[in-house]
Amino acid sequence: MSDYSVIDSCLSTRDGHLFIDDCDTVDLVDRFGSPLFVFSERQLRQNVREFRDTFARYWPDGKLEVLPAIKANWIIAIRKILSQEGAGADIYSPGELHAALVADVDPELISVNGGGKQEEQIEECIRQGVRITVEDIDEPELINRVAGRLGKKARIRFRVKPNFPDLYKPTDFAQEKVSIDIGIQVYKSGIPAQYLPELGRKVLEMPNLELTGLHFHGGRHHASAWYWQGLMKAYAALIVDLCKAWGGWQPKEIDIGGGYAIYRDPHNKLGLRKDVVETWLTWPLLQVMRLLKPGLRYRLMGKILHSFAKEPNSKIAPTIEEYARAAAGTLHRELNKLGFNTRGVTLQIEPGRCLYGNTGIHLARVKKFKQQTEPMPWSWVLTDTTYFFLAGGIYEYQFNHFIFANRTDDKQTIFADIVGHSCYGDRILPQVRVPEVKEGDILALLDMGAYQEVSASNFNALPRPATLLVDGSEAEVIRRAETIEDVFQRDIIPERLKDKAVSV
Numbered sequence: 001m002s003d004y005s006v007i008d009s010c011l012s013t014r015d016g017h018l019f020i021d022d023c024d025t026v027d028l029v030d031r032f033g034s035p036l037f038v039f040s041e042r043q044l045r046q047n048v049r050e051f052r053d054t055f056a057r058y059w060p061d062g063k064l065e066v067l068p069a070i071k072a073n074w075i076i077a078i079r080k081i082l083s084q085e086g087a088g089a090d091i092y093s094p095g096e097l098h099a100a101l102v103a104d105v106d107p108e109l110i111s112v113n114g115g116g117k118q119e120e121q122i123e124e125c126i127r128q129g130v131r132i133t134v135e136d137i138d139e140p141e142l143i144n145r146v147a148g149r150l151g152k153k154a155r156i157r158f159r160v161k162p163n164f165p166d167l168y169k170p171t172d173f174a175q176e177k178v179s180i181d182i183g184i185q186v187y188k189s190g191i192p193a194q195y196l197p198e199l200g201r202k203v204l205e206m207p208n209l210e211l212t213g214l215h216f217h218g219g220r221h222h223a224s225a226w227y228w229q230g231l232m233k234a235y236a237a238l239i240v241d242l243c244k245a246w247g248g249w250q251p252k253e254i255d256i257g258g259g260y261a262i263y264r265d266p267h268n269k270l271g272l273r274k275d276v277v278e279t280w281l282t283w284p285l286l287q288v289m290r291l292l293k294p295g296l297r298y299r300l301m302g303k304i305l306h307s308f309a310k311e312p313n314s315k316i317a318p319t320i321e322e323y324a325r326a327a328a329g330t331l332h333r334e335l336n337k338l339g340f341n342t343r344g345v346t347l348q349i350e351p352g353r354c355l356y357g358n359t360g361i362h363l364a365r366v367k368k369f370k371q372q373t374e375p376m377p378w379s380w381v382l383t384d385t386t387y388f389f390l391a392g393g394i395y396e397y398q399f400n401h402f403i404f405a406n407r408t409d410d411k412q413t414i415f416a417d418i419v420g421h422s423c424y425g426d427r428i429l430p431q432v433r434v435p436e437v438k439e440g441d442i443l444a445l446l447d448m449g450a451y452q453e454v455s456a457s458n459f460n461a462l463p464r465p466a467t468l469l470v471d472g473s474e475a476e477v478i479r480r481a482e483t484i485e486d487v488f489q490r491d492i493i494p495e496r497l498k499d500k501a502v503s504v
């Protein structure tokens with residue numbers, strides 16, 4: 001996919017080079033070193049405004065609040081941009097609450113979710129005046145007790161888990177190969193509907209709690225608008241049932257979570273399902289081929305494995321407009337059809353991957369082009385990054401679009417594995433078509449704005465890379481690269497081990 005302007009305004013190719021905003025990515029690597037994460041401020045502002053304005057059009061009777069999932073990206077400067085845009089935050093951990101507050105997120109717009117919250121965390125949430133999204137059935141009692149002790153009223157809402165029997169297509173998310181409805185059941189989060197009528201009645205009696213609304217987050221089980229329509233129909237029915245069960249209670253806010261796919265949707269494209277087919281095909285074949293002479297076998301396998309080469313996804317996920325219509329539009333219509341008055345009710349959305357995804361790229365230098373012709377022909381592009389810096393994507397079997405940033409006009413003619421420099425196999429992009437690359441060329445991985453930088457680890461004692469923010473033709477470091485000293489800064493040597501040799 002080369003016409004980036006169709007889906008991101010921040011990327012372009014000019015005279016054979018990749019640009020992010022008005023910065024030549026090749027210059028960025030020359031100036032700041034490699035590997036690098038690079039973010040576009042303009043793209044981030046554009047994305048959050050588009051989410052806010054588009055969803056608001058499909059939720060005409062009340063406010064629309066964007067609470068981006070901070071887990072997808074908690075770099076403080078990035079978060080500050082969203083705070084300036086008036087966005088809130090969906091957060092999970094005490095560390096994320098810290099990040100949100102340091103980055104000026106309005107506490108009124110913070111939702112703290114997650115199961116098994118500890119008393120200390122709950123106390124901090126109440127002190128800061130953020131809303132608590134309840135996940136466990138015994139959590140309200142604890143919150144009520146802590147709020148009473150502090151002499152405050154805590155705002156809570158329930159994270160619910162409706163049933164979705166109509167969502168029969170296979171999920172992209174669960175480890176098992178099951179339908180979406182089963183995938184949602186297997187996912188640990190949310191209070192099952194069976195407990196909610198009684199729990200709500202109890203909470204409405206608790207003096208130190210205000211039940212402000214309901215929350216649901218299903219996650220990216222499926223990229224389609226069809227998935228969102230199914231989710232919202234069942235969620236609307238549950239909301240209406242609960243309002244009745246709780247004696248006409250009316251939510252002030254309804255949160256529909258995140259899970260909107262990145263446009264180029266790299267999710268799960270390394271293909272678990274395809275792996276099963278491949279295993280079934282290749283295993284018997286391998287056994288038969290053991291009868292052949294080793295040389296012939298390697299040559300044949302080299303050819304066969306090439307034929308399994310993959311391409312990044314060419315199907316574009318729904319636009320924000322299509323998601324807004326399917327999610328906010330369906331919820332609005334279904335609730336009103338069921339007699340629920342949406343006037344004055346706030347709708348909250350928590351985009352993560354789709355909000356940040358195309359705002360960031362990852363740049364790495366080619367260290368070597370390595371090739372063997374015997375016994376099995378194979379080629380590798382060895383880079384100075386590693387999939388340990390891209391762990392969030394690796395967990396989700398992401399297969400990202402890429403381009404060689406200093407050879408954007410070159411034809412991609414050679415099959416090779418693009419690999420990282422940890423001692424693992426580190427196959428970032430297995431068997432893709434690449435141009436005739438050489439040492440010093442620059443690889444750009446696209447859609448690296450969500451879950452990647454924040455999940456980087458130090459395997460092989462590799463210092464994590466720096467992050468830049470670009471704005472037009474300006475680029476600044478917003479997270480510095482680690483040093484080798486940083487990697488070891490948490491180590492403590494017990495006194496008895498300080499001697500170089502064992503004293504006898």
Ligand SMILES: Cc1ncc(COP(=O)(O)O)c(C=O)c1O
Pocket residue numbers: 069072090113217219220257258259260350351352353354
């Ligand atoms: C509660 C909640 N909201 C929002 C998100 C963001 O999801 P995504 O990045 O798929 O949009 C997550 C991610 O797991 C989440 O747990």
